[in-house]
Amino acid sequence: MFNAQGLSSIKDLPNPKGNTQVWILLLLDAPQRFKSDLSFLGGLINWTSSYNDDVVVSDIAIPYGRYHMKVTSFNMSLLSTETTTVRSYFKRRMVAWIVSECRLPRSQSEVINQLQKLIPVDVFGPCRSLDCGDQDRCLEMLRSHYKFYLAFEKVSCRNYITGEFWFVALQHDIIPIVMGLPREDYEKVAPPQSFIHIDDFQSISALAKYLYKVSNDINLYQSYFEWKRNGFVSFRNPWPVLGDAYWCDLCFKLHNMPKRRRIRWNIHEWWNYETQCGIYTVNHHHP
Numbered sequence: 001m002f003n004a005q006g007l008s009s010i011k012d013l014p015n016p017k018g019n020t021q022v023w024i025l026l027l028l029d030a031p032q033r034f035k036s037d038l039s040f041l042g043g044l045i046n047w048t049s050s051y052n053d054d055v056v057v058s059d060i061a062i063p064y065g066r067y068h069m070k071v072t073s074f075n076m077s078l079l080s081t082e083t084t085t086v087r088s089y090f091k092r093r094m095v096a097w098i099v100s101e102c103r104l105p106r107s108q109s110e111v112i113n114q115l116q117k118l119i120p121v122d123v124f125g126p127c128r129s130l131d132c133g134d135q136d137r138c139l140e141m142l143r144s145h146y147k148f149y150l151a152f153e154k155v156s157c158r159n160y161i162t163g164e165f166w167f168v169a170l171q172h173d174i175i176p177i178v179m180g181l182p183r184e185d186y187e188k189v190a191p192p193q194s195f196i197h198i199d200d201f202q203s204i205s206a207l208a209k210y211l212y213k214v215s216n217d218i219n220l221y222q223s224y225f226e227w228k229r230n231g232f233v234s235f236r237n238p239w240p241v242l243g244d245a246y247w248c249d250l251c252f253k254l255h256n257m258p259k260r261r262r263i264r265w266n267i268h269e270w271w272n273y274e275t276q277c278g279i280y281t282v283n284h285h286h287p
Contacts, residue, residue: 051159065236
């Protein structure tokens, strides 16, 4: 298994390749962040493994998170879910965002600037006026005080839905407000009715009004947590730890591999910025 981020030329690979070996390319980051030309790997790689669960891209998917359905009857876990969402409804603060970068994409800056004029939005980070401390303190603060979280993706690449959505928001009983990918990308993997997509609104003003509506209607607010009755989310934290399930999946595939092994001839053809990224632009910049 080779991490693509550690490869720059064919000299980084063993020579020659063993006849019985299966070479797997690990792609942990989006092409927009990792722009090296991987064409030199053509004809050498058998399988690929990435965050993208599209079978064209990944033979073994390793997404940031997943939603799992569960089989259950009425029990204390349902009562616990009900209690948690009711408690979350009475949180006092509206919208939060934790930003590690000092410079934001223009589209995100415009949305934030407009939204802050209409609704309380607290932005935390090293280049912001607010600081919440280390990760554990920040996450506890979010869980205890905020109803919504801006889970904006830093890059716009197909199926690149990161821990901002899975870990920071869903795991901590906060409704994520998403931007960065088309709605259908989120709907493929996210719990049903678990997020608010910015493209569902004709203006930032309409979004702000809806957030106030959700915040003041306990039934509408709780509908965003209904998925917890029927399922749960798993996520990779800290990323990119490869857990037991990943290695079990890999082992199963190796033991059930067809005699004629697949060969990836042109990786750069489908793993590049042009085919995977630049897929989304926000539909509105007006208040």
